[in-house]
Amino acid sequence: MGGFSSNETMPQVVVLAGGLGTRLGEISERTPKSLVEVGGRPMLSHILEWVSSQGCSRALVLTGHLGENFEGFEHEGIELSFFRESVPLGTGGALWNARDLLEDVFLLLWGDDLHMVNYHALLEAHAGSGCEMTMTVTRENDSFNLEYGRGRVLRYDKEGSKPEGLNGYEAGTSVIEKTVLERHGMDGSWSWEGVVYQSMAGSIAAHLDDAPFWDMGTPERLVQLQRFLEER
Template sequence: MKVVILAGGYGTRLSEHTSVVPKPLVEIGGRPILWHIMKLYSHHGLNEFVICCGYKGSVIKDYFLNYLPHQGDLTVDLQRNDVEIHRNASEPWKVTLVDTGEKTMTGGRLKRVKDYIGNSTFCLTYGDGVSDVNVQELIKFHHEQGALATVTAVQQPGRFGAINLSSERPRAARFREKDARDGQVINGGFFVVEPEALDVIEGDSTSWENEPLAQLIDRDQLAVYRHHGYWQNMDTLRDKAVLQELWDTGNPPWCVWDKKSTAPTFNAARMSDPAFAGQTAK
């Protein structure tokens, strides 16, 4: 099963960092938040990713093009301009990076990667939120519900897209974007989606969170998976500080994978330096 990650936004509330790197490459514990998200899915056996790039998408591409040399031992032959990798400690990931446009909305980005997704069920999430959600249980729940899409609902007050739940079944009754009332469950990302659900997306100007989800709700095709564990997005500098403080404790709640793999490697901000462009191992 493929995992689609929306990684094209501007991240204006993190402008101190996103003026240099795109939001998904802003680091927690020396690793981009995008890496943390991918590690969660990989922990649950999902290793094929389609990343929807937009703002500073070339920097995300450079990050993955330069990923392998930073994971193990290597020999650099300066005369022959050759790099030999001796120990490959990288994850078993296959990553497709797609330029979905700088100004394209989230639904439009999904529409643009439809050919890369294929005709199978896929996972979908945002490139700025971490959780300890059990992805395998989420997928199982989705298949049991038989809906075209399943959204993970989490408890978080204010400023996010709130979900009204049906009192009888795990279906969404309404989806309200940026509701200010406390105590509502919200869209925590971590969707599971059938490819047919993309048919309700009109084009680049379509926001996945608005018309498409509203149409799915009207058709009784949006199931809701309640997650009672940890969830946190990284929308502001305060959010980043919270995540970094948790990482510094040595036991971040979203890190469900092997702790030995959490050591930092290199600063993603350096990928914006032209000196690093195109320097990939042969």
């Protein structure tokens, strides 16, 4: 466990970009969430700009809904590849479907989140954690979906159904060792959060980073992100 050494080159980045984006309404009917323009550029461009600034040079984008729209997409300084699911597989199914393309250790990002996490600090924390997975946790969110303590994610509650004790929010950036996927993976559609986070509660390392966190999952949040990018 803790198979990544902080002295190694930066790992592969994997971006989950296959969601339907139903909460965005008409905005995502013809455009995948990750390609919705915000601040004059697609969301994916903002994500990859931060990825590149942190020294990462390889990214795999997992697409689905309107995946053909990603054709020809490039980002300077990033060796970019795409893998499209033919039917909706959920977050876990998308990763399992692309398992042959994943490196032994990778950074997992969500294609509708922008969190300017210090990757070097995250990887350093992972290397010293003794865990197969390290999740970035933020307290800078208007709701919480997890409980962390003693350096571990103790409980994950996506819907906040049992809010007592929740004190952090998953910030959309994790270090994953491929052994996690190999152990939990299955064919068909399934949720990475619902399966892996639940079964590994207590053994996922928690890395706190309170840098501004932006989720463009709703029109209101998209406006907030637009404002943030304009003010940078």
